[in-house]
Amino acid sequence: MWQLFQFPLCPFSRKVRLLLGEKGIGYELVRESPWEQRDEFLDMNPAGRTPVMRHRDRDQTLCDSWAICEYFEETVEKNPMINGSADNRAEIRRLVAWFDEQFFGDVVAPLMHERMRKRLIYRQPPDGRVLREAMRLANTHLDYIDYLLDHHAWIAGATMSLADLAAAAHISIADYLGGIDWLAHAQTADWYRKFKSRPSFRPLLAERMEVIKPPSHYEEADF
Amino acid sequence: MWQLFQFPLCPFSRKVRLLLGEKGIGYELVRESPWEQRDEFLDMNPAGRTPVMRHRDRDQTLCDSWAICEYFEETVEKNPMINGSADNRAEIRRLVAWFDEQFFGDVVAPLMHERMRKRLIYRQPPDGRVLREAMRLANTHLDYIDYLLDHHAWIAGATMSLADLAAAAHISIADYLGGIDWLAHAQTADWYRKFKSRPSFRPLLAERMEVIKPPSHYEEADF
Known part of the structure; x- marks a missing residue:
């Protein structure tokens, strides 16, 4: 059995969990707070980041x-998530990188810092200016996603792919932390509504980070 | 013919160019300064980052x-750089991510900011404290690479892989910007010496960024 080391608001762990869910791969969650820099965790992953997966029976660690994601895409055929022609696959990976780098850097990282790390670790109030800038950028990002969804049913093309899983992972953390204004983004809201009812996503939405509460619409399929 | 949009000190473009060189794929360089946020460049890559590759005859763009790297690995068989078992491939990708995220964030990004962007864009002197911290972290990173090279001939295993190309790309930029102290790192220096004489690497080492000069040992195979 695989173990997955993560904390409830880690967007990168959510992306992996959505992939595992869609592919039907079982795993056991292990709570890890990477900011504590636990020695045993650093031994598994010197980068000190979540997610890490460990298969104890095989003494195998993936960081x-x-x-x-590429490992499970290569080893488990069910529901391919980086699929299609080489061009399609490049577009899927471009968009995964977009969410993991641009959306994360502009929106999720500042929200996590102001609303999670400052509360749990530094015991400081959030900086309103940083929060407003993250929400402004979230808005321009959702404009871009609206535009992508104007052209095809899913983020990277006609079928669901790892780009959708990455998008849902990052957007759900931003939404948990009150950073998304859904009103002006009908296409993205429609896509996210569909996504929220997937069996791979429901258990993630039910989880809570200690102390920090999501807005009331966060878990609802109809928001 | 492919065009590759980049600037001489972009480590991510160097990684791609090393892969293209090892696979024998021809391309034409186009100078792009992403900080200028040129409209035509943002149309090709909304993320505004180098490298971007464009094939004009096919109206194809890769960002x-x-x-x-995954695109050319999938479409050009010669000299596979993400090879071996699924476990080997996961280890190669873990280390590529290590250099693109940890090494870049700890070492290359601060050196580029202090010694390139401040000089070319902001006309400010570098901050000595930031430079010293980047060089201290470069030292701990090279300790880790020494450790990896104690265990096998190349960074991720018995054969050269994309992990070596990523490492050489990032280390060469840090070295250009005077951030690497080679004295205490015999294993890494040996590996880098071998790398420097490869035909895929020589043309990169001969290029210069305007105004900024590398240290005298930078281009020498025997340093």
Whole structure:
């Protein structure tokens, strides 16, 4: 049995969990707070980041969400998530990188810092200016996703792919932390509504990070 | 013919160019300064980052160094750089992510900011404290690479892989910007010496960024 080391608001762990869910791969969750820099965790992953997956029976460890997703994509055929022609696959990976780098850097990282790390670790109030800038950028990102969804049913093309899983992972954390204004984004809201009812996503939405509460619409399929 | 949009000190473009060189794929360089946010460049890559590759005859554009490397790995068989078992491939990708995220964030990004962007864009002197911290972290990173090379001939195993190309790309930029102290790192220096004489690497080492000069040992195979 695989173990997955993560904390409830880690977007990179969510991306991996959505992939595992869609492919029907079982795993056991292990709570890890990477900011505590636990020695045993650093021994498994010197980068000190979640997610990490470990298979104890095989003494096997996988680190880094990109490497983990490619590993399961290569080894488990069910529901391919990086599929189609080489061009399609390049477009899927471009968009995964977009969410993991641009959306994460502009929106999720500042929200996590202001609303999670400052509360749990530094005991400081959030900086309103940083929060407003993250929400402004979230808005321009959702404009871009609206545009992508104007052209095809899913983020990277006609079928669901790892780009959708990465998008849902990052957007759900931003939404948990109150950073998404859904009103002006009908296409993205429609896509996210569909996504929220998937069996791979429901258990993630039911989880809570200690102390920090999501807005009331967060878990609802109809928001 | 492929065009590759980049600037001489972009480590992510170097990683792609090393892969293209090892696979024998021809391309034409186009100088792009992403900080100028040129409209035509943003139309090709909304993320505004180098490298971008364009094939004009086919009206095809590839963005993001991860997506580009996987694309050529999938479409050009010669000299596979993400090879071996699924476990080997996961280890190669973990280490590519290590260099693109940890090494870049700890070492290359601060050196580029202090010694390149401040000089070319902001006309400010570098911050000595930031430079010293980047060089201290470069030292701990090279300790880790020494350790990896104690165990096998190349960074991720018995054969050369994309992990070596990523490592050489990032280390060469840090070295250009005077951030590497080679004295205490015999294993890494040996590996890098071998790498420097490869035909895929020589043309990169001969290029210069305007105004900024590398240290005298930078291009020498025997340093």
